[in-house]
Amino acid sequence: MPNHDWYIEKFQDASAIGYRITGRLYHAVSPYQTVEIYQTAEFGNLLVLDGAIMLTEAHEFIYHDMLVHIPLLSHPHPKRVLVIGGGDGGTIREVLRHDTVERADMVEIDEEVVKASRLHLPDLAGQLDDPRVRLKFQDAVEFVREISDEYDVVLVDSTDPIGPGEGLFSSAFYRDVLRALKADGIVAVQSESPFGTKGEVGAIQAKMKAIFPLVRLYWGPMPNYPFGTWTWTYCSKSGREPEIRRPEAAAAIEAEAKYYNRDIHRSAFVLPNFMRKY
Amino acid sequence: MPNHDWYIEKFQDASAIGYRITGRLYHAVSPYQTVEIYQTAEFGNLLVLDGAIMLTEAHEFIYHDMLVHIPLLSHPHPKRVLVIGGGDGGTIREVLRHDTVERADMVEIDEEVVKASRLHLPDLAGQLDDPRVRLKFQDAVEFVREISDEYDVVLVDSTDPIGPGEGLFSSAFYRDVLRALKADGIVAVQSESPFGTKGEVGAIQAKMKAIFPLVRLYWGPMPNYPFGTWTWTYCSKSGREPEIRRPEAAAAIEAEAKYYNRDIHRSAFVLPNFMRKY
Structure with a gap:
């Protein structure tokens, strides 16, 4: 098994949700928050704001x-x-x-x-x-x-x-x-x-x-x-x-x-x- | 932040779900599968069979x-x-x-x-x-x-x-x-x-x-x-x-x-x- 990268959000330090990612497409720190977009293995691109998953293109x-x-x-x-x-x-x-x-x-x-x-x-x-x-x-x-x-x-x-x-x-x-x-x-x-x-x-x-x-x-x-x-x-x-x-x-x-x-x-x-x- | 333990199930090598755990209560390898029970931080006990999450007491x-x-x-x-x-x-x-x-x-x-x-x-x-x-x-x-x-x-x-x-x-x-x-x-x-x-x-x-x-x-x-x-x-x-x-x-x-x-x-x-x- 290859050594994959994952984006895992740990929610309230109690549960986790995440996706395997194949690259980071965007990263910026705005006056309001950190804005990131990752490419996932199976669910299209992933938008993350301040570490919280906002959406995947698939869902x-x-x-x-x-x-x-x-x-x-x-x-x-x-x-x-x-x-x-x-x-x-x-x-x-x-x-x-x-x-x-x-x-x-x-x-x-x-x-x-x-x-x-x-x-x-x-x-x-x-x-x-x-x-x-x-x-x-x-x-x-x-x-x-x-x-x-x-x-x-x-x-x-x-x-x-x-x-x-x-x-x-x-x-x-x-x-x-x-x-x-x-x-x-x-x-x-x-x-x-x-x-x-x-x-x-x-x-x-x-x-x-x-x-x-x-x-x-x-x-x-x-x-x-x-x-x-x-x-x-x-x-x-x-x-x-x-x-x-x-x-x-x-x-x-x-x-x-x-x-x-x-x-x-x-x-x-x-x-x-x-x-x-x- | 303390260095917590997590049980993370990686599903079909594409998405992940998991819980913070505070201990493993049970582990056995039966003729059919591996049977584990973990204690989670917030969702009661967690039953896992062959690495797949079956249930938490909370949900x-x-x-x-x-x-x-x-x-x-x-x-x-x-x-x-x-x-x-x-x-x-x-x-x-x-x-x-x-x-x-x-x-x-x-x-x-x-x-x-x-x-x-x-x-x-x-x-x-x-x-x-x-x-x-x-x-x-x-x-x-x-x-x-x-x-x-x-x-x-x-x-x-x-x-x-x-x-x-x-x-x-x-x-x-x-x-x-x-x-x-x-x-x-x-x-x-x-x-x-x-x-x-x-x-x-x-x-x-x-x-x-x-x-x-x-x-x-x-x-x-x-x-x-x-x-x-x-x-x-x-x-x-x-x-x-x-x-x-x-x-x-x-x-x-x-x-x-x-x-x-x-x-x-x-x-x-x-x-x-x-x-x-x-």
Whole structure:
């Protein structure tokens, strides 16, 4: 057996997840974090921020389908979308599949993530130059303070609540997002692991429920993250449940998606007992 | 940072999963495999067979809820159950929660697994002495050759299709299981990972569909296994779908289970697009 190299993330000094790598393609230290891209043996390129695995090209499709299509198809006519974080471009790529969308603003704090992704994650970042996209390199916590009644959907594609992502998990930020939404607006956020960061899932839920009239936890597999399962949280300003509002658009997305389908739209909100307590 | 020890499983020389360990509690080389139990830092004890992680005490509940309660609650009156493999005892523990069950036979090839589990996995193996249980240490492939029309439910709690578990994935074995079942009998098997062993999921489906009138794939999270998601396959001799046949029993199981509930019973069969192709 050859002496292989591995990228192993040791999560909270208790569990580990990793990939065999065949090279490091990118390394930079930005003002915010260390940005690395590795080539894996079997799962395409691997994005790592501050030592935490963000995605592999092989499996990112699940995360992006779940973060984007559930809120966008629950909205009757999403025209203006705000993506917070998401520097790899995968979230924007999925947003642009919705032909109702006229403009997608993306506010990413770290230009270095976009630069690395344009070079080495072209299947994700390839749509960032679409004319409907406006890219801003700025702290989204500051950006949303200035905005009122402007977006149909806000998607928070953040890192974990430590480091540059920390402010994106505060009640003050959630209140600003509520104000930034139009009256029938929806926000979806990545809301951490039901196994690895149990406290976080519950904390996000509690803060959201104090601010939004309707909050629903949903979940799916995410092979790239510790323990392999992830959650997202759907919040509605109008109090409307996350039901499919545009059946034809949902069918069209389903026909092309690798993960999303209309039955999954519903079953993703069915929680196992241990997650009902969060 | 102290210099910790880790148990890292490198799966198919491409991905890795592991736990920080604080000691090795058991090590034996049986005629079939190497049996080890480690103590982890945060997830209870860890069972490893031939280098492959089988379970941690913290997360085994999902696997056992899914393998047992879905088939048993889809049967109108399961009295006699056969468990194949399952030497740790977790499957028997869940079977015995069903008060219709008069007798549970367990056929495990490797006595060493039961011995290790009785010592170091008492929450799993603690029910193996229940008077309803009959334990046989024998190759289940041979055992089922002799049986006709005897079981209401057969549960195949095997290792992967290499080593001692290999014969439990053959068409010949599945035909013997069909014959061993009563007319309204159900079999459920662990059917591998939708990410790590895609070829296996499809191969099991194809063999089953050639033998059973009704075959349904279902899935759930399994943090202990590579990529964190697992599948099981439900097959019915009568052709009946996996619907809840005993609502009161299902409600009672739901009240105590950490994973299973009646909505999960249904949503576990909702497949994302990439799994519909298997």
